[in-house]
Amino acid sequence: MELHSFFNSSTSYRxxxxxxxxxxxxxxxPVDIRTGEHRKEAYVAAVNPSGAVPALxxxxxxxxxxxxxxxxxxxxxxxxQLIPAEPEQRARVLELSLLISCDMHPxxxxxxxxxxxxxxxxxPEQKSEWYKxxxxxxxxxxxxxxxxxxxxxxxxGEQPTLADxxxxxxxxxxxxxxxxxxxxxxxxAVYRHAASHPxxxxxxxxxxxDFVAP
Amino acid sequence: MELHSFFNSSTSYRxxxxxxxxxxxxxxxPVDIRTGEHRKEAYVAAVNPSGAVPALxxxxxxxxxxxxxxxxxxxxxxxxQLIPAEPEQRARVLELSLLISCDMHPxxxxxxxxxxxxxxxxxPEQKSEWYKxxxxxxxxxxxxxxxxxxxxxxxxGEQPTLADxxxxxxxxxxxxxxxxxxxxxxxxAVYRHAASHPxxxxxxxxxxxDFVAP
Numbered sequence: 001m002e003l004h005s006f007f008n009s010s011t012s013y014r015x016x017x018x019x020x021x022x023x024x025x026x027x028x029x030p031v032d033i034r035t036g037e038h039r040k041e042a043y044v045a046a047v048n049p050s051g052a053v054p055a056l057x058x059x060x061x062x063x064x065x066x067x068x069x070x071x072x073x074x075x076x077x078x079x080x081q082l083i084p085a086e087p088e089q090r091a092r093v094l095e096l097s098l099l100i101s102c103d104m105h106p107x108x109x110x111x112x113x114x115x116x117x118x119x120x121x122x123x124p125e126q127k128s129e130w131y132k133x134x135x136x137x138x139x140x141x142x143x144x145x146x147x148x149x150x151x152x153x154x155x156x157g158e159q160p161t162l163a164d165x166x167x168x169x170x171x172x173x174x175x176x177x178x179x180x181x182x183x184x185x186x187x188x189a190v191y192r193h194a195a196s197h198p199x200x201x202x203x204x205x206x207x208x209x210d211f212v213a214p
Numbered sequence: 215m216e217l218h219s220f221f222n223s224s225t226s227y228r229x230x231x232x233x234x235x236x237x238x239x240x241x242x243x244p245v246d247i248r249t250g251e252h253r254k255e256a257y258v259a260a261v262n263p264s265g266a267v268p269a270l271x272x273x274x275x276x277x278x279x280x281x282x283x284x285x286x287x288x289x290x291x292x293x294x295q296l297i298p299a300e301p302e303q304r305a306r307v308l309e310l311s312l313l314i315s316c317d318m319h320p321x322x323x324x325x326x327x328x329x330x331x332x333x334x335x336x337x338p339e340q341k342s343e344w345y346k347x348x349x350x351x352x353x354x355x356x357x358x359x360x361x362x363x364x365x366x367x368x369x370x371g372e373q374p375t376l377a378d379x380x381x382x383x384x385x386x387x388x389x390x391x392x393x394x395x396x397x398x399x400x401x402x403a404v405y406r407h408a409a410s411h412p413x414x415x416x417x418x419x420x421x422x423x424d425f426v427a428p
Contacts, residue, residue: 049362050313061302065316068308075301087289088275094282098315099264102279106320115347118338132330141264148263194267 007208010169011066012054016203030210100166104138181188218269221422224383225280226268230417244424314380318352367407
């Protein structure tokens, strides 16, 4: 099994956490999205028709979209289950994961920031404000959901779930971009807890073979 | 059961299709996101802590995020199942649904277009180019995925799935915004097929009680 990944891609980071939690061995295939490797014809034809990372491949099988990959891994490698089966807990885990994956991450990912730079020619201050605005919008909701429905030490209790696989990379990115997250104590408690877990450590950008220091 | 919805919200539209396909009766609660009703304290406290539509409520239970809602409906009302159980088919349905829900819709939704207008003060032409750019990026991937893995008349064969619940509102929005989608014949074939289906018709923006003609 191969994971096509970029060290700093937070969607790749989600899948790396899931694979590490499940202890599934895989080959790391670096795809440099800064130089557009994910858009090259060979990659689009053989790995991911939608031209993005991450993608999981195994023989002829290939799958993209981090949440679809984690769902698929849950079927193939059910221990530990990252998307709970119990309907209400499942609903909460998916709700938080989708809030991060749909409403927070896409508006601030590399291709959007590049468009702001190269097409709209915004100033660095405008770009930073954009980033922080959408992080704050999303984190307000994340913090409220976790406070209302969650339980520590993870997002939803004693075991890490897909929600933690989504929250940790999102917070890591936001911290890297200089966002102030002290106003989200519940979310930050989960983040700090994850920092001491071997699977979450193994998935960190700095531990990947294609890591380049900023 | 109540669906908190805005007629022109394509994420609400997804859930309306799912409810109609399953024949689940529900009360329609209009939330005018143009005037910020989704951000009011009462709505955030009682309905959706993340302050958005759609949200499904039933007694004390409340759930947001369209894909989480459809997953939950599949457990409660399994006929017809919109997220297939068979692993490979399930993976394809989730992959396409997430491509639309994460990579296409969020970058072009109302709050982002408003930010472009009011904060970045882009021109109407720049806003239109922005919209069309992300639709083209996403639809290129959608069309390739459908051509490689799909089967007609729906996205993935003889029965509509979550993928169709996501594709149809996305295409409807793109057409409304003047995008040329003739270059995506496979996606458009699915869209035209859906147009003749009663559940897809019942979920259309023009059929909702809060509809206002443009």
